[in-house]
Amino acid sequence: xxxxxxxxxxxxxxxxxxxxxxxxxxxxxxxxxxxxxxxxxxxxxxxxxxxxxxxxxxxxxxxxxxxxxxxxxxxxxxxxxxxxxxxxxxxxxxxxxxxxxxxxxxxxxxxxxxxxxxxxxxxxxxxxxxxxxxxxxxxxxxxxxxxxxxxxxxxxxxxxxxxxxxxxxxxxxxxxxxxxxxxxxxxxxxxxxxxxxxxxxxxxxxxxxxxxxxxxxxxxxxxxxxxxxxxxxxxxxxxxxxxxxxxxxxxxxxxxxxxxxxxxxxxxxxxxxxxxxxxxxxxxxxxxxxxxxxxxxxxxxxxxxxxxxxxxxxxxxxxxxxxxxxxxxxxxxxxxxxxxxxxxxxxxxxxxxxxxxxxxxxxxxxxxxxxxxxxxxxxxxxxxxxxxxxxxxxxxxxxxxxxxxxxxxxxxxxxxxxxxxxxxxxxxxxxxxxxxxxxxxxxxxxxxxxxxxxxxxxxxxxxxxxxxxxxxxxxxxxxxxxxxxxxxxxxxxxxxxxxxxxxxxxxxxxxxxxxxxxxxxxxxxxxxxxxxxxxxxxxxxxxxxxxxxxxxxxxxxxxxxxxxxxxxxxxxxxxxxxxxxxxxxxxxxxxxxxxxxxxxxxxxxxxxxxxxxxxxxxxxxxxxxxxxxxxxxxxxxxxxxxxxxxxxxxxxxxxx
Ligand code: PRX
Numbered sequence: 001x002x003x004x005x006x007x008x009x010x011x012x013x014x015x016x017x018x019x020x021x022x023x024x025x026x027x028x029x030x031x032x033x034x035x036x037x038x039x040x041x042x043x044x045x046x047x048x049x050x051x052x053x054x055x056x057x058x059x060x061x062x063x064x065x066x067x068x069x070x071x072x073x074x075x076x077x078x079x080x081x082x083x084x085x086x087x088x089x090x091x092x093x094x095x096x097x098x099x100x101x102x103x104x105x106x107x108x109x110x111x112x113x114x115x116x117x118x119x120x121x122x123x124x125x126x127x128x129x130x131x132x133x134x135x136x137x138x139x140x141x142x143x144x145x146x147x148x149x150x151x152x153x154x155x156x157x158x159x160x161x162x163x164x165x166x167x168x169x170x171x172x173x174x175x176x177x178x179x180x181x182x183x184x185x186x187x188x189x190x191x192x193x194x195x196x197x198x199x200x201x202x203x204x205x206x207x208x209x210x211x212x213x214x215x216x217x218x219x220x221x222x223x224x225x226x227x228x229x230x231x232x233x234x235x236x237x238x239x240x241x242x243x244x245x246x247x248x249x250x251x252x253x254x255x256x257x258x259x260x261x262x263x264x265x266x267x268x269x270x271x272x273x274x275x276x277x278x279x280x281x282x283x284x285x286x287x288x289x290x291x292x293x294x295x296x297x298x299x300x301x302x303x304x305x306x307x308x309x310x311x312x313x314x315x316x317x318x319x320x321x322x323x324x325x326x327x328x329x330x331x332x333x334x335x336x337x338x339x340x341x342x343x344x345x346x347x348x349x350x351x352x353x354x355x356x357x358x359x360x361x362x363x364x365x366x367x368x369x370x371x372x373x374x375x376x377x378x379x380x381x382x383x384x385x386x387x388x389x390x391x392x393x394x395x396x397x398x399x400x401x402x403x404x405x406x407x408x409x410x411x412x413x414x415x416x417x418x419x420x421x422x423x424x425x426x427x428x429x430x431x432x433x434x435x436x437x438x439x440x441x442x443x444x445x446x447x448x449x450x451x452x453x454x455x456x457x458x459x460x461x462x463x464x465x466x467x468x469x470x471x472x473x474x475x476x477x478x479x480x481x482x483x484x485x486x487x488x489x490x491x492x493x494x495x496x497x498x499x500x501x502x503x504x505x506x507x508x509x510x511x512x513x514x515x516x517x518x519x520x521x522x523x524x525x526x527x528x529x530x531x532x533x534x535x536x537x538x539x540x541x542x543x544x545x546x547x548x549x550x551x552x553x554x555x556x557x558x559x560x561x562x563x564x565x566x567x568x569x570x571x572x573x574x575x576x577x578x579x580x581x582x583x584x585x586x587x588x589x590x591x592x593x594x595x596x597x598x599x600x601x602x603x604x605x606x607x608x609x610x611x612x613x614x615x616x617x618x619x620x621x622x623x624x625x626x627x628x629x630x631x632x633x634x635x636x637x638x639x640x641x642x643x644x645x646x647x648x649x650x651x652x653x654x655x656x
Pocket of ligand 1: 259305306380381382383384385406407408409410411412434495496497509510511512518521522523
């Protein structure tokens with residue numbers, strides 16, 4: 001047995017019931033790389049096009065345009081196509097509210113609703129190319145509005161309902177959205193989050209916004225600003241029953257979704273219409289082996305890319321029946337999820353390692369109370385899944401019958417990139433490995449110099465050629481697009497992740513190689529956290545680091561230097577926690593705060609992050625020879641000691 005970081009490789013024999021070797025996959029993968037244009041053209045023909053493309057791929061590094069000259073409509077693919085068939089009476093969405101209510105939308109109901117919503121948008125003057133911000137809870141109106149935007153060619157930007165007013169305003173100002181769609185409130189663990197109030201605060205900071213549509217969910221009274229704020233209900237009363245889907249250029253943006261990078265400003269990742277849909281349609285079939293009778297549940301929030309691709313666009317493009325759950329996973333009891341699986345007869349269940357680890361803590365007696373025998377396939381996404389959590393998931397949720405697809409991908413990749421693909425061919429699984437790249441994905445592990453590494457050596461994960469789901473750019477910031485993904489290894493897409501391939505060629509993703517944290521699967525840049533901390537008036541300087549967390553994967557540790565003459569105190573500590581929550585949202589709550597007189601830096605002023613990490617983890621500074629900082633071993637050791645002293649001198653660690 002071999003150990004890689006925290007993961008143990010258990011060897012090919014860990015699941016004997018899989019076949020080996022995988023002929024079909026090998027053949028398809030080879031074909032996809034030998035003649036990618038032909039391969040992707042065949043995949044693209046599975047969708048309906050108003051006009052076919054002139055060119056499959058136009059590749060002017062680092063810009064890729066897919067299906068150039070082609071025209072299609074994403075809403076048509078996900079809705080209209082199905083209502084022309086028997087699927088018109090098939091369930092599209094089983095919605096479960098936190099309070100236990102159910103709404104079942106057939107594809108024809110979805111068609112009717114999407115048309116009315118699209119008409120309401122049109123009557124407000126929303127046009128092709130306009131950006132529309134959606135700040136909504138997990139209610140059917142969220143996917144309906146996304147599809148309604150797609151229908152008329154408006155570009156949606158969904159903002160996670162856990163974000164603060166400031167985080168929302170940053171996104172509104174970047175997209176220059178004129179319209180926010182929100183709800184009166186959202187239910188979370190029985191409480192009501194005042195979404196409209198937060199949206200109002202954000203709108204005050206965003207001059208571009210001139211209208212707010214309010215969806216009624218909780219029914220509580222909310223302040224309505226005359227002329228600016230509109231009730232969805234009244235708009236729908238006036239709406240037409242049918243709106244013609246707009247034939248969109250394949251390269252036209254379908255949406256913008258913000259994610260964290262290595263600077264304080266979130267990146268507006270753009271996704272195209274044609275490439276994104278083709279890629280997701282195919283990847284979904286390969287990974288989830290979707291069948292007509294499947295009942296598919298992805299527990300992600302629609303506010304993240306997983307929700308966009310794996311709740312809305314990919315499943316609905318297949319005419320799948322999906323479950324959408326509004327509330328907290330453990331409310332009102334910790335078996336809520338298992339209850340939902342039983343209630344709707346879920347066959348495919350896709351969730352995150354953080355959630356699995358949380359349920360592990362509650363114990364297997366909770367899933368044991370429910371009939372989970374409908375499940376056929378399980379999936380995991382968002383962070384590395386530790387083998388222990390994998391085994392628990394396999395045994396207690398999947399009843400040792402269901403394969404687990406550990407899917408590696410990113411906001412930028414648009415769809416799943418490295419994953420088992422039982423829809424092509426089942427392969428032997430290894431707990432903790434995302435296994436192999438999907439067809440068309442030329443993934444490799446390379447050294448700092450960009451050389452492909454031999455099996456068994458840890459390096460940087462890169463993708464060596466474009467794929468249709470690849471982001472075409474960062475909204476309004478071409479320089480950042482080049483810098484973030486294409487400058488580290490010229491001509492090659494840099495993922496920001498560490499990976500290793502084992503002796504069988506399996507890929508193991510080992511976490512981020514850049515200054516990005518993954519807290520409960522949420523992506524947060526250290527720079528964002530630091531910017532938020534220094535906006536507190538007492539703070540001179542701040543640095544964020546991660547420490548491993550048994551449930552959340554990583555937890556935030558903040559190092560803070562206070563301004564001259566200001567003494568550390570519990571009050572400052574509390575204010576700092578509040579500051580981060582206010583600037584970003586509750587996901588940014590630090591686990592620990594250290595006050596320190598200084599931060600360890602290299603001669604050029606770069607923070608020595610490994611030292612912070614070592615302190616956060618309570619470790620000595622181990623093998624410093626691998627440090628990427630431009631400091632000598634001696635300097636690093638000295639800086640480590642100095643930081644320990646500086647923390648002592650400033651009053652020491654301040655646990656939350
Ligand atoms: O570090 C990788 C981790 O999540 C990052 C992408 O985050 P985000 O853009 O928020 O998208 C998450 C959902 C698609 C990656 O760079 N990550 C994602 N999936 C996995 C993973 N790490 C290990 N294993 C995975 N299956």
